Amino acid sequence: MSAFALPRLSDDLLARASGVRLAAFDVDGTLTDGQLRYDSQGNETKVFHVHDGLGLKLLLEAGIPVALVSARRSAIVTARAAELGIREVHQGVADKAACLRALCADAGIEPAQSAFMGDDLPDLGALSLCGLPAGPANAHPLLHPYLVWHSELAGGQGAARGLCDLILLAQNRIERVVARFAPA
Numbered sequence: 001m002s003a004f005a006l007p008r009l010s011d012d013l014l015a016r017a018s019g020v021r022l023a024a025f026d027v028d029g030t031l032t033d034g035q036l037r038y039d040s041q042g043n044e045t046k047v048f049h050v051h052d053g054l055g056l057k058l059l060l061e062a063g064i065p066v067a068l069v070s071a072r073r074s075a076i077v078t079a080r081a082a083e084l085g086i087r088e089v090h091q092g093v094a095d096k097a098a099c100l101r102a103l104c105a106d107a108g109i110e111p112a113q114s115a116f117m118g119d120d121l122p123d124l125g126a127l128s129l130c131g132l133p134a135g136p137a138n139a140h141p142l143l144h145p146y147l148v149w150h151s152e153l154a155g156g157q158g159a160a161r162g163l164c165d166l167i168l169l170a171q172n173r174i175e176r177v178v179a180r181f182a183p184a
């Protein structure tokens with residue numbers, strides 16, 4: 001096990017994370033703080049955390065496909081995904097479980113080999129389907145019985161990065177990631 005292993009991680013959690021071959025994330029409330037902000041002209045703004053962005057990029061670099069699955073549609077999400085190199089961007093999704101099932105089929109994996117991070121009831125179907133259901137600290141309490149892992153951080157505050165790091169840790173890839181950024 002990696003030198004970065006934390007003793008509070010259960011064997012079950014590490015086993016689930018080690019098997020992840022696709023990581024999907026809700027957007028509003030998970031990658032953002034969940035607030036919908038509009039300026040005086042009705043233009044929407046969202047705030048994303050840079051730590052989450054790097055975590056998503058690190059998963060992609062490790063060969064783990066990343067997908068964004070949102071019930072809402074937003075050009076901002078499209079732009080952020082493009083900036084990070086995320087190709088699987090699904091917006092206006094009413095049935096997130098069906099979307100996750102299709103993503104897994106396209107990747108040639110079982111849903112049990114996927115992780116999904118969400119924060120509220122529209123995410124419940126995908127959370128129930130995947131092998132590693134996760135949520136930010138501010139996930140709605142009705143989701144708690146379904147979540148295997150909770151971030152200590154809220155959505156939009158680095159919660160997604162924690163899941164990315166967990167997956168990389170469980171797959172013994174975290175030391176390689178750290179070494180890439182460490183001084184020579």
